[in-house]
Amino acid sequence: MGAAATAGPARRLLRLAASPAALAALALPPASAAAWAAARGLGLQDWTDSTAVRAWCAGLALSLAAAAARAGLEARWPRALAAAGALALLGQPFAWRAFGLSGECDLVEGSAVPEWKWLERGWGGTPPALDLVEAPVAGAGAARLRAGGEEAAMDVGATRRVGGLRLTLLGVGAAPTFAVLDATGEVIEGGLFKLSTEAGLIEVPSLPHRFSFAAGAGARLDPVTGLPSALEVRIQRGKLSLFSGRLEEGREAEFDGLKLGWSEGARWAAVRVTRRPAPILALAGLFLLADAAALAWLGRKR
Amino acid sequence: MNGGRGPRRAVAPLLVAVSLAGFLAVALLRDPGLSGLRRWPRPMAEPERTAALQALGRYQRILADFFASGGMAALIDEFPATKAVRHRVFKEIGFLRDRGLVQVIDLADAIPISAEQTGDDTAEVVLYEEWNWTLQRASDRGQVAPVKGLGQGFRYGLRREGEVWVVTGWRPEDARRPAAPPEFKY
Numbered sequence: 001m002g003a004a005a006t007a008g009p010a011r012r013l014l015r016l017a018a019s020p021a022a023l024a025a026l027a028l029p030p031a032s033a034a035a036w037a038a039a040r041g042l043g044l045q046d047w048t049d050s051t052a053v054r055a056w057c058a059g060l061a062l063s064l065a066a067a068a069a070r071a072g073l074e075a076r077w078p079r080a081l082a083a084a085g086a087l088a089l090l091g092q093p094f095a096w097r098a099f100g101l102s103g104e105c106d107l108v109e110g111s112a113v114p115e116w117k118w119l120e121r122g123w124g125g126t127p128p129a130l131d132l133v134e135a136p137v138a139g140a141g142a143a144r145l146r147a148g149g150e151e152a153a154m155d156v157g158a159t160r161r162v163g164g165l166r167l168t169l170l171g172v173g174a175a176p177t178f179a180v181l182d183a184t185g186e187v188i189e190g191g192l193f194k195l196s197t198e199a200g201l202i203e204v205p206s207l208p209h210r211f212s213f214a215a216g217a218g219a220r221l222d223p224v225t226g227l228p229s230a231l232e233v234r235i236q237r238g239k240l241s242l243f244s245g246r247l248e249e250g251r252e253a254e255f256d257g258l259k260l261g262w263s264e265g266a267r268w269a270a271v272r273v274t275r276r277p278a279p280i281l282a283l284a285g286l287f288l289l290a291d292a293a294a295l296a297w298l299g300r301k302r
Numbered sequence: 303m304n305g306g307r308g309p310r311r312a313v314a315p316l317l318v319a320v321s322l323a324g325f326l327a328v329a330l331l332r333d334p335g336l337s338g339l340r341r342w343p344r345p346m347a348e349p350e351r352t353a354a355l356q357a358l359g360r361y362q363r364i365l366a367d368f369f370a371s372g373g374m375a376a377l378i379d380e381f382p383a384t385k386a387v388r389h390r391v392f393k394e395i396g397f398l399r400d401r402g403l404v405q406v407i408d409l410a411d412a413i414p415i416s417a418e419q420t421g422d423d424t425a426e427v428v429l430y431e432e433w434n435w436t437l438q439r440a441s442d443r444g445q446v447a448p449v450k451g452l453g454q455g456f457r458y459g460l461r462r463e464g465e466v467w468v469v470t471g472w473r474p475e476d477a478r479r480p481a482a483p484p485e486f487k488y
Contacts, residue, residue, distance in 0.1 A: 020314070021313065021314035021317050021318070022317065024314070024317075024318055025314075025317040025318045025320070025321035025322075026321060028318055028321065028322060029321055029322050029324075029325030029326075030325075032322075033325070033329065033336060036336075037336060042335070042336065046335050046336050047336065049335075050329060050332075050333040050335075050336040051328060051329075051332040051333055052325050052326075052328035052329040052332065052333055052336075053329075053333075053336070055328065056321070056325055201473065207397065208390065208393045208394035208396075208397045236474065237394060237397075238391075238394045239407075239431070239433060239452065239454065239456065240435060240452060241452070241454070241474075256397075256401075257401065
C-alpha cells in the first residue's frame with residue numbers, strides 16, 4: 001500500500017512535468033529571449049550566460065527528460081525519441097559555451113606567451129598555445145602564426161582555421177625595446193613594448209616609474225623597421241610627469257638621475273581567437289528527431 | 303503530449319503566462335546584458351558620491367603626509383587604499399629615500415570632474431588636481447629642486463569595503479580645469 005501511495009504522486013509529477021503545457025511554459029521564455037537577443041545583435045554567450053535562460057532551460061531539460069521517460073515507459077518510441085532529440089538540441093549551445101572560447105590577444109615574435117586583452121571561456125575551454133613565428137615589416141607580406149602544432153601564413157584581416165582554432169589577424173606592428181640606464185650607463189631595466197598609436201603604461205619591478213611609448217597619430221613608419229623616427233614618450237613617478245615629449249631612437253631622456261632610451265626590437269601581432277567544439281549534440285539531436293519522424297511515419301502507414 | 307489527461311486546458315495558458323512573467327522578472331533583475339537594462343555605469347548618487355570624494359580627500363592628505371615624513375607609516379591604517387596601491391606609494395618613497403631625498407607635495411586644489419558607479423561596490427572618479435611639489439635632502443631638509451606646479455586629471459578606481467571607499471588604482475586622465483567652480487570641496 002505504501003509503494004502504491006508513493007507511486008501515485010510520483011506518476012502525477014512525471015505526468016505534469018511531461019505535459020505539453022509544462023513544456024510550452026518552459027520553452028517559450030528562453031525561445032523568446034533567443035529571438036530578442038538575435039534581434040538586438042547579441043551573441044550566443046549573452047543568451048547562455050543569462051540566469052533566467054539557464055534556470056528555464058534546466059527546467060525544460062528536466063521536463064524533456066520526463067517526457068522521454070514517460071513515453072519510453074509507455075513504449076511510445078517516436079515520442080520518446082523526439083523528446084530525447086529536443087533535449088540534445090537544447091544542450092548544444094551550453095556545450096559550446098562550456099567547451100568553447102573566444103578572445104583577443106597580442107603575440108610578440110619569439111614569445112610563446114599570448115598577452116590576452118580579453119578571454120571568455122567555459123570551464124572546459126583551456127587557453128590555447130599560440131606563437132607568432134614571423135611578422136612582416138610595415139605590412140609587407142604575410143604573418144606566420146602557429147597554433148596546435150600547425151603553422152599558417154595570414155594577411156591582416158584574414159581569418160583561417162589553424163590547429164583547431166579560428167584565427168583572425170587583426171594587425172601587426174613593431175615591438176621595440178626600451179632600456180633604463182643608471183648614472184654609470186649600466187642597464188637596470190628593459191624589455192619589449194608593443195608600439196601602437198595609443199600609449200599603454202609600462203611598469204618595471206625595481207623602479208616606481210611608469211613609462212609610456214606611442215607612435216603618435218599619423219606617424220610615418222620606416223619601410224624596413226616599421227618604426228617612426230621618434231616616439232612620444234612619457235615618464236611618470238607617482239603623480240609627477242618627469243618627461244613628456246618626442247624621443248628619437250638612440251637618444252636618451254633623463255629623469256631622477258636615470259636615463260631612458262629605445263631601439264628596434266621585434267614584431268607583434270593582434271589576433272582574435274575563437275574555438276567552438278564540433279556540434280555533436282546538435283547532430284545527435286537531429287538524428288534522433290529524424291528517427292522519431294521516420295518511426296511515426298511508419299506507424300501511420302501500418 | 304498527453305491530451306486531456308494533463309493539466310486542464312484552462313490551466314495551460316495560465317501556466318505559460320506565469321512562466322513568462324517569472325522569466326521576465328528574473329531577466330530584469332539578474333540579466334541586465336540580455337534585458338538591455340544595464341545598471342552600470344551610472345552617475346554616483348548621494349550620499350555615495352560625497353563618501354567617495356571624502357575618501358579621496360583623505361587619501362590625498364595622508365599621501366602628502368607619507369611623502370613629507372619620508373615614509374612614516376603612522377597613518378597607514380587610515381589610508382583608504384588597497385594593499386597594491388599602498389605598496390606602490392611606499393615603493394616610490396623608498397626610491398627617493400635610497401637617494402637621500404624627501405619629496406614634499408601639497409595639494410592646492412582638487413576639482414571633481416565626474417563620479418560614476420561601475421558596479422554595486424565599485425566606482426570611478428575623475429579629479430582635476432593641482433599640486434605644488436619639491437625635493438629636499440633628507441639629512442638637512444635643504445631644497446634640491448625648485449618648487450614646481452602640476453595640473454593634471456586623474457581617474458581613480460574605488461571599491462567599497464564595508465562602509466568606506468578605498469582607492470584600488472589610478473591613472474592620468476586628459477582633463478582640463480573646469481571653468482565653473484566645483485560644488486564640492488574637501
